[in-house]
Amino acid sequence: MSRESEMGNRESSNGGSTDGWVPGAKPATATSGIAQNPVFEHLLRLADDRLVLGHRLSEWCGHAPILEEDIALANIALDLIGQASMLLKLAGEVEGKGRSEDALAYFRDAIEFRNAQLVELPNGDFAVTIVRQFLFDAWDVLVLERLAAVSNEALAGIAAKALKEARYHLRHTAEWVRMLGDGTAESHARAQRALDDLWPYTAELFLADAVDAEAVAAGSGVDVESFRSRWRQTVEQVLGEATLAIPKDGFAPRGGRTGRHTEYLGRMLADMQSLARAHPGAAW
Amino acid sequence: MVTVADSRREEILAWLDEVKDPEVPVLSIRELGVLRDVDVSGDEVVVMMTPTYSGCPAMHAMEAEVVSTLAQHGVPNARVKTVYSPAWTTDWISDEAKAKLAAYGIAPPGRVESDDLVPLRRRAPVECPYCHSVNTLVRSEFGSTACKAILFCNSCRQPFELFKAI
Numbered sequence: 001m002s003r004e005s006e007m008g009n010r011e012s013s014n015g016g017s018t019d020g021w022v023p024g025a026k027p028a029t030a031t032s033g034i035a036q037n038p039v040f041e042h043l044l045r046l047a048d049d050r051l052v053l054g055h056r057l058s059e060w061c062g063h064a065p066i067l068e069e070d071i072a073l074a075n076i077a078l079d080l081i082g083q084a085s086m087l088l089k090l091a092g093e094v095e096g097k098g099r100s101e102d103a104l105a106y107f108r109d110a111i112e113f114r115n116a117q118l119v120e121l122p123n124g125d126f127a128v129t130i131v132r133q134f135l136f137d138a139w140d141v142l143v144l145e146r147l148a149a150v151s152n153e154a155l156a157g158i159a160a161k162a163l164k165e166a167r168y169h170l171r172h173t174a175e176w177v178r179m180l181g182d183g184t185a186e187s188h189a190r191a192q193r194a195l196d197d198l199w200p201y202t203a204e205l206f207l208a209d210a211v212d213a214e215a216v217a218a219g220s221g222v223d224v225e226s227f228r229s230r231w232r233q234t235v236e237q238v239l240g241e242a243t244l245a246i247p248k249d250g251f252a253p254r255g256g257r258t259g260r261h262t263e264y265l266g267r268m269l270a271d272m273q274s275l276a277r278a279h280p281g282a283a284w
Numbered sequence: 285m286v287t288v289a290d291s292r293r294e295e296i297l298a299w300l301d302e303v304k305d306p307e308v309p310v311l312s313i314r315e316l317g318v319l320r321d322v323d324v325s326g327d328e329v330v331v332m333m334t335p336t337y338s339g340c341p342a343m344h345a346m347e348a349e350v351v352s353t354l355a356q357h358g359v360p361n362a363r364v365k366t367v368y369s370p371a372w373t374t375d376w377i378s379d380e381a382k383a384k385l386a387a388y389g390i391a392p393p394g395r396v397e398s399d400d401l402v403p404l405r406r407r408a409p410v411e412c413p414y415c416h417s418v419n420t421l422v423r424s425e426f427g428s429t430a431c432k433a434i435l436f437c438n439s440c441r442q443p444f445e446l447f448k449a450i
Contacts, residue, residue, distance in 0.1 A: 076426075164373075168425070
C-alpha cells in the first residue's frame with residue numbers, strides 16, 4: 001500500500017535526489033575515496049549493494065503473496081546480508097581503523113553508503129521486487145565469477161561462496177520473471193511496468209571510475225564495464241521467454257557509488273539502523 | 285607414524301561428531317562438511333568451520349555447541365575459526381550420510397556438476413525419499429532452511445524436502 005504510493009511518486013521526487021549534499025556535511029566525492037583507500041571504497045560498493053538489497057527483501061517477510069515465496073525472499077535476503085557481513089568485515093580490516101562489520105552497517109549515514117541506486121528503491125509490488133532481483137542477480141553472477149579469480153585470497157574466497165548462492169537466486173528469479181511476463185494479462189502488465197521503471201537504474205551497475213580501476217589493479221576488484229554485453233545476453237534471453245519488451249536506453253540516474261542517493265535510502269536506513277543506534281552494543 | 289598431536293586431533297574430531305546440525309539433526313557437523321579441521325599445535329584448540337550458506341543462522345548455534353562439547357570433554361580453551369575457502373559444497377556429504385538424509389525423509393543432494401548451478405537450465409528429476417518415484421515437482425526453490433527446497437511427489441501425494449546441491 002505505502003509501497004505502491006512510494007513507487008508512484010518516484011518520478012517526481014527523484015529529480016532533486018541526485019544531489020545528496022547535506023548542509024554542514026562534507027560532500028562525498030569520488031576523489032576523497034581514491035586518495036584514501038580505493039580497495040576499501042570498492043569493497044564498500046560490493047558490500048552495500050548486498051546489505052541494502054538484503055534489507056529491502058527482508059521487508060517482504062510476512063507479506064509475500066504466497067508462503068513459499070515469503071520463505072524464498074527471506075532466504076535470499078539472508079544470503080545477501082551474510083555476504084555483506086563478510087565483505088564489510090574485510091573492508092573494516094582493509095581500512096585499518098578498527099571498524100567492525102556492524103559499525104560499518106549501522107553507524108554510517110546515507111551519504112557514506114556506496115550501493116547502486118537500483119537496490120535502494122522501494123520494493124513496489126511483487127513484480128517490481130522480482131524484476132529488480134532478476135536484473136541484479138544476472139549482474140551479480142558475473143561480478144562474483146570474476147571476483148572468485150582475483151589474487152586477494154580473502155575476497156576470492158567470499159566470492160566463490162557467494163557465487164553458488166547468486167546462481168541459485170538467478171535460477172529462481174528468472175523462473176518468476178517468465179511466469180509473471182508470460183502469465184496473465186495483469187501479471188504481464190505489472191512486470192512490464194516494473195521493467196520500464198527499473199531499467200534506467202541498471203546503467204549504474206556498469207559504471208566504473210578510478211576507484212574501481214585501482215582496486216582491480218590491486219587484485220581486489222572487478223571491472224564491471226567488461227561484461228555489460230554478457231549481462232545483456234542473459235537478460236534478453238529471459239525477458240524474451242517472458243514476452244517482455246526491453247526498454248530503450250535513455251536517461252540513467254547515477255551517483256550511488258559516490259554517496260549520492262535517492263531519498264528512499266535515508267528512510268530505509270532510519271529503520272534498519274534504529275535499534276543499533278538506540279542501543280549501541282546490543283547483542284542477541 | 286602417528287604422533288601425539290595426530291591422535292589428539294583424531295580424539296577431538298571424534299568428540300565433535302556429537303555436534304549435530306540443529307536443522308538436520310541426523311547429520312553431524314563433520315558429516316555435513318561444516319567441520320573442516322582441528323589444529324592442536326598451539327596453546328589453544330582451534331576448530332576450523334565453514335558456513336553452508338553465507339547467511340546460515342544455524343552457524344552461531346553450531347559454534348557454541350562445538351565450544352561447549354569440547355569443554356565437557358575437558359578442553360576449556362577451544363576457539364572456532366571461520367574459514368570461507370574452499371567454499372562449502374554438498375559434494376562433501378558422504379554416501380553414507382546421504383542415506384541417513386533419505387531415511388530421515390529429506391531427498392539427498394545430487395552431484396553438483398548436475399544442473400543445479402546452471403541458472404537458466406532445469407534441474408534433473410528428483411526422487412521421492414518415501415516412494416522413490418521420480419514423478420515429483422518443485423513447489424519452491426527455497427525451504428524451511430537455506431539448504432533445502434520444497435518438492436511434492438505426484439505418486440504418493442506427499443510433500444518432501446530436497447537438500448539443494450551447491
